[in-house]
Amino acid sequence: MDLTTIIVNYNTENLLAKCIKALRDSSTGICNKIIIADNDSQDDSVALLKRDFSDCELIFNDENIGFGRANNQCLSSITGRYVLLLNTDAFVSPDTLEKTIQYMDENPVCGVLGVKLVGRDGVLQPSCRYFPSSWSIFLKSTGLQRFFKGIQLVDDMDWPHNAPRKCDWVPGCYYLIRRELIDQIGLFDPRYFLYYEEVDHCFATKKMGWEVHFFPDTTVVHLGGESAKSEGNLTSSGKQLSGLQIESELLYFRKNYGSFIVFGHVILLTLADMINFLKKSIKLKGWRVLQGYIKHSCLVWSLYFKTHLATVSTR
Numbered sequence: 001m002d003l004t005t006i007i008v009n010y011n012t013e014n015l016l017a018k019c020i021k022a023l024r025d026s027s028t029g030i031c032n033k034i035i036i037a038d039n040d041s042q043d044d045s046v047a048l049l050k051r052d053f054s055d056c057e058l059i060f061n062d063e064n065i066g067f068g069r070a071n072n073q074c075l076s077s078i079t080g081r082y083v084l085l086l087n088t089d090a091f092v093s094p095d096t097l098e099k100t101i102q103y104m105d106e107n108p109v110c111g112v113l114g115v116k117l118v119g120r121d122g123v124l125q126p127s128c129r130y131f132p133s134s135w136s137i138f139l140k141s142t143g144l145q146r147f148f149k150g151i152q153l154v155d156d157m158d159w160p161h162n163a164p165r166k167c168d169w170v171p172g173c174y175y176l177i178r179r180e181l182i183d184q185i186g187l188f189d190p191r192y193f194l195y196y197e198e199v200d201h202c203f204a205t206k207k208m209g210w211e212v213h214f215f216p217d218t219t220v221v222h223l224g225g226e227s228a229k230s231e232g233n234l235t236s237s238g239k240q241l242s243g244l245q246i247e248s249e250l251l252y253f254r255k256n257y258g259s260f261i262v263f264g265h266v267i268l269l270t271l272a273d274m275i276n277f278l279k280k281s282i283k284l285k286g287w288r289v290l291q292g293y294i295k296h297s298c299l300v301w302s303l304y305f306k307t308h309l310a311t312v313s314t315r
Contacts (some may be wrong), residue, residue, distance in 0.1 A: 002101060004033045005086055008070040012088040013045040019088045020053060026097040033057070035074045036095040039064040044109060046262065052282040066315065067172075068197040069191065070189030075187055083182060087173040088292045089223035090117075096218040100176050103215050105163070110203055111181040111210030114170025116161055125222060126155040128167040128214035131203060141272045167214050169202035174220045181210055189255070192315040196248035203256055242296070247268075254310035262310045266300055273297040282296045 005023060009016060023034065036058040038045055049058055057077055061070065071085055082101060087093070100113055130136075132154050134184040139145040140153055175198055177187075185204050188197040202212045246269075254262040272292040280289050305315050 002080050003027075003080050003084055003097065004035065004072055004074075005084040006038045006074045006078075007012075007034065007086050007088060008039060008062060008067055008073045009036060009041060009045055009049070009088050010039040011041045011043045011045065013041065013043040014228075015047050016045060016048055016090045018084070019091060021055075021101075022091045023086065023097075026092045026094050028079050028094075028098075029245060030097050030101065031080070032097065033079055035059065035077055037061065037065070037070040039070050044183070049088075051160075055089075065188075066193035068192045068194075069190045071197075072187050076181065078179070078182070081179050082178060083177045085172055085175040085177070087222070090167070090173040091221045092174065093218050093220065096174075096220060099218045100215055102107060103213075103217075104178060107211075107213065109211050110206045110213045111178050112170065112212045113176040114167075114212075114214055115174050116216040116219050117171060117173065118219055120221065120223055124157065124161060125244065126157065127161065127216075128165065129169050130156070131199065132249075132252075134261065134268050137249075137265075138192040138268040141269075142275045144183065153206065161214075161216050164213055164215050164217075166211050167171075168206070169212055170200050172198035173222045173224075176212075181208075182204060183198050184208060189251075191251050191255075192248045193315045194244045194248065194311055196245075196252045198262055200255065209220055241298060243303065246300055247307060250300075250304060250307060250314065251269075259309065266304050269300045270297045296304035 007019070015266055022109065023032070034053075034056040036056050039061050040063045045058060049056075059070075059073065064177070065073075082098075082104060093278060096115065100115060104110055114127060117127045118166060119125055130152050136145075136151055136153050138153055139148055139269060145151060149214075185201075185208055187201065189200055191197060192200065192270070205212060248261055250265070253265045273296050277290055277293040303314070
């Protein structure tokens with residue numbers, strides 16, 4: 001067995017068939033076991049899976065247990081040398097599996113591999129990322145990064161994405177993992193309900209001496225935010241649910257950097273909201289815009305305490 005692919009589905013019945021067809025088209029010559037975990041979808045996903053994909057290993061949860069936990073529950077069924085985590089809104093190219101497995105075979109120090117991601121419109125998406133810091137998040141959210149040229153932000157798109165390279169982390173929509181790495185450090189921390197799972201996992205990967213690589217010689221079309229649309233209001237970027245993103249961010253900083261850093265992160269998030277509030281006030285933006293920054297700060301502090309100072313999840 002070369003590969004086990006894990007797909008977590010939540011209310012994306014409209015994407016499942018296309019995603020799995022592209023996966024199977026890319027699996028020519030590769031022994032690929034497909035496991036699909038459904039997180040209590042309320043659309044027609046369950047009926048579709050039972051009718052059209054009974055040859056896959058199917059798991060049906062009675063509630064939405066979150067992205068990371070759903071992936072974790074598939075671990076007891078994995079076989080093969082590699083495990084691929086694939087989102088339902090990510091469509092692989094015909095050569096994706098062959099090329100990425102070959103690259104992993106040729107680079108035994110690579111524990112996690114990501115690929116070039118493009119949107120439906122063909123525009124390049126962030127595919128090769130740096131670990132977030134409290135300071136870089138603060139600078140980006142306030143627009144002050146232009147005054148601090150030496151600060152490394154999470155995303156840097158100003159380099160040619162045409163050669164493999166090491167990076168800090170890769171997005172989880174196409175996330176190829178060496179089985180040996182999973183046996184060593186496991187998969188996702190179950191405290192993350194949504195977001196930051198792969199950031200945290202790549203952080204642990206690099207701590208153990210493995211490398212995370214970006215591979216540009218194949219392309220995956222990634223829509224983004226499709227499952228989140230059915231869960232609640234999206235942020236202004238259209239991709240993330242604000243409360244879940246904030247909670248996971250707090251959990252990540254506390255786990256990997258300690259209590260002092262996560263408290264400083266909360267302070268910086270609050271300061272960023274104050275700065276943005278003042279900037280928008282000067283520009284005479286409407287009260288609804290200004291109110292958004294107040295609500296965001298209240299949400300940050302609320303989640304900081306609800307998570308017991310960023311140590312436990314709320315879901």
